[in-house]
Amino acid sequence: MLEKKVGKQTSRMQNPPSINAAASIVGPKEGKGPLADYFDQAVDDEFWGENSWEKAESKFMREVLAKVTAKASLAMDALDFVIAGDLLNQCIAASFGIRESNLPFFGIYGACSTIGEAMQLGAALIEGGFAFNVACLTSSHFCSAEKQFRFPLELGSQRPPTAQWTVTGSGGLILSLEGNGPYITRITTGKIVDMGIKDQNNMGAAMAPAAADTIYAHFEDTGLPPDYYDMVVTGDLGAVGKRILDDLLSSNGIRISRLLNDCGLMIYDMKQDVHSGGSGCGCAAVVFAGFLYDRLRKGKLNRILFVPTGALLSPTSVQQGESIPCIVHAVAIESSRGGNQ
């Protein structure tokens, strides 16, 4: 009998791990957005002194790991595991960013949902008694992502209004067995959902059904009322995807329009020419590590369902005409451990 498993996809923490620190470093565009004050640092050069965007992205991750560990008042070797991922081929931003840290490392890929995957695995490691402290990190970089997934940066092309803007930045969290919260109380692991969308310029529409599926599973598994959370915040559905998610949830009797929010819509001002909103592994990570963590710590938010959304496409799969499989993980974060219900 699994005592922590609730329903088909959800686990409930019996001794919820505490998120003891969060750190975020972002690029120039994010540093001019509405959440600018919440980030630890905004760099004004996309190369950040390196000679390639890939190296710059690794530096983001390396610096965030150092920053978040210091904020948690931990020595680097007090970390039992680092779990990290990014969008680049073979996850080089993570592995090259972490390579000098000399710490046990899990490199993971869940596209833009990676921070959710990292938090779930980190929480499970702590809950299972395998670790005291786990660092969860993800990053993305507009320039390296454009280079890999789209066109060269200087190419004079237009994007459709459904396209999104990859966030430059990295966010990191320290999960610990002991601490004052906020706490990860429940996790719902997503399934791969593919509704046949092939347009990589409409990722919100591709991911929304996966988000609806995971959120539905979360409430179904836990039996919690849909208005249990103060906010249900998705990763990077953007304006189009958020609207679709709302419709899909409503058609399943989950009416939470006023509670829904999306990191991709929070991080930029729509005047910043980002079309449907932000995206990327860094998007949900920096909005959580910057803004949402601050709100939870200060008691402005007490319970949130954090739902990072990922599109599992590759440039090759797109060229071969495949549709876009998507995955969405949900992490419940609460300011008290009580867990209730």
Added chain:
Amino acid sequence: MQHVMTKDDYRKYVDKVSPDSKTLRNTLRAFFVGGLICVIGQFFMNSFRQMGFDQDVSSSLTSIVMIFLGVSLTAMNIYDDLGRFAGAGSIVPITGFANSVASPAIEYKSEGYVLGIGARMFLIAGPVLVYGISMSIIVGIIHYLIKH
């Protein structure tokens, strides 16, 4: 039990809720910027004719100048903004072709001169060259057959 749409219904629904590109606005911008680039080209063409070059030489010189301008504006980080504004208006003229060769060259410099710049420079222009040249050969053969 969760209600799930069929893929077909979902695609139709997505088409309905996704905003379309602003076609009229984009067409007007393309028309004016594309036209402006052509006017600049014509200006150089007339100037070269004025200097006494014949039609063929003037055409070649004009192409060289326009390619130079396209590459320069790409290097100065301007052509991408122009392209975002004008779309096809700045993609179709020869300056856009220059941009499509120069931009990957800049992008892949970090992978070195051989496997980076050398191998990737024609990432975007490559298909245009392959099919453009192939087509001109086919048309040339047809032209030859009709004539003889």
